[in-house]
Amino acid sequence: MGMPIYRFCPSLKMINFFGTTEAHLNELFTSWGEKPYRVHQVFNWVYNYRVRDFDAMTNLSKALRSKLKETFHFGLPRVVETSPSYDGSVKYLLQLDDGARVEAVWMPAGPRKTLCISTQAGCRMACSFCQTATLGLQRNLSTAEILGQYLAVLDDQEEGITNIVVMGMGEPLDNYGPVVDALRLMVSPQALRLSTRRVTLSTSGLVDKIDRLAGEGLHVNLAISLNATDNTVRDRIMPINRKYPIETLLDSLKNFPLKANRRLTFEYVLLEGINDTDSDALRLARLLRGLACKVNLIPFNAFGTSVYRPPGEDRILAFQNILISRNYSVFIRKNRGSDILGACGQLAAQTTASPLQYFN
Numbered sequence: 001m002g003m004p005i006y007r008f009c010p011s012l013k014m015i016n017f018f019g020t021t022e023a024h025l026n027e028l029f030t031s032w033g034e035k036p037y038r039v040h041q042v043f044n045w046v047y048n049y050r051v052r053d054f055d056a057m058t059n060l061s062k063a064l065r066s067k068l069k070e071t072f073h074f075g076l077p078r079v080v081e082t083s084p085s086y087d088g089s090v091k092y093l094l095q096l097d098d099g100a101r102v103e104a105v106w107m108p109a110g111p112r113k114t115l116c117i118s119t120q121a122g123c124r125m126a127c128s129f130c131q132t133a134t135l136g137l138q139r140n141l142s143t144a145e146i147l148g149q150y151l152a153v154l155d156d157q158e159e160g161i162t163n164i165v166v167m168g169m170g171e172p173l174d175n176y177g178p179v180v181d182a183l184r185l186m187v188s189p190q191a192l193r194l195s196t197r198r199v200t201l202s203t204s205g206l207v208d209k210i211d212r213l214a215g216e217g218l219h220v221n222l223a224i225s226l227n228a229t230d231n232t233v234r235d236r237i238m239p240i241n242r243k244y245p246i247e248t249l250l251d252s253l254k255n256f257p258l259k260a261n262r263r264l265t266f267e268y269v270l271l272e273g274i275n276d277t278d279s280d281a282l283r284l285a286r287l288l289r290g291l292a293c294k295v296n297l298i299p300f301n302a303f304g305t306s307v308y309r310p311p312g313e314d315r316i317l318a319f320q321n322i323l324i325s326r327n328y329s330v331f332i333r334k335n336r337g338s339d340i341l342g343a344c345g346q347l348a349a350q351t352t353a354s355p356l357q358y359f360n
């Protein structure tokens with residue numbers, strides 16, 4: 001449909017430039033006998049001037065340009081559908097080269113424009129309250145497919161993107177290498193140039209990978225989906241807890257390196273009658289004591305087959321007040337985009353429109 005052909009059939013031997021880190025390109029350029037500053041020139045064309053044609057990179061030699069052309073292509077996920085919400089957010093249904101589909105959600109809030117991106121098609125964590133879990137794991141996304149969600153949405157969004165949250169479909173730390181490379185490109189001064197304060201990775205709590213992330217020197221924000229205060233409940237709603245129980249998770253987080261004035265975020269999905277009592281709030285306050293953190297309460301977002309319900313407003317506020325009275329910063333997360341199934345835990349990459357619309 002008038003799309004550049006490379007999006008659909010890149011030569012198998014070609015590398016997607018958007019998955020290439022500075023370290024990768026440095027290595028390649030060294031092997032080609034090119035000077036290291038050439039790496040910066042190429043990155044500058046691609047990420048600063050948004051040029052996606054090596055022939056236009058006029059400060060490079062013709063020989064280098066043609067080598068680059070033989071090696072790389074610029075492939076982005078294809079926007080299949082955009083669903084605008086009454087609250088201003090927009091859900092993007094994106095199709096990858098092999099037909100796999102993922103979702104990204106763009107959420108404006110004053111000057112802040114946050115994009116929530118996916119790291120896997122589906123997910124294998126099997127959390128009982130999450131719609132993505134119902135898909136199982138289809139596959140991991142590549143670095144280019146993770147970064148490409150940002151680039152594809154940016155091409156479409158005049159208002160831009162100021163923040164990225166890695167909180168969409170999938171468990172980011174279950175796709176560790178590609179996710180870390182994508183994070184490096186996001187915060188690199190040569191690539192997306194986002195401040196590390198504006199990038200947040202959310203995990204269900206894969207402790208071995210959190211420990212590894214601690215050693216990467218990345219300093220992006222870390223959010224942890226805690227969602228329960230005792231192991232019996234957490235085992236049931238988040239099976240990953242059987243491998244890494246609450247105490248193990250919190251021990252690891254106590255050693256996670258935080259820059260000055262930075263805090264961890266704990267996400268807590270409120271499920272009526274499951275994890276929303278005063279005793280839960282008190283236990284949560286006790287568990288988090290001594291950690292530099294804030295708490296995001298997320299009232300459960302319902303979806304087709306879910307058995308859970310969100311607590312009433314009084315219960316939510318009572319839960320919040322117990323934590324506030326113990327000096328925690330606690331926010332109730334608005335259900336952005338819930339009318340378009342774009343809210344937390346509602347991403348399942350379903351098409352809502354009739355396929356006929358594409359032939360009109």
Ligand code: SAH
Binds near residue numbers: 171
């Ligand atoms: N796998 C990662 C990121 C994806 S889930 C993680 O677990 O953090 C993003 C957030 O949405 C998590 O905090 C999760 O607990 C929450 N969530 C999942 N399903 C939800 C639902 N139905 N309602 C509200 N929040 C939900």
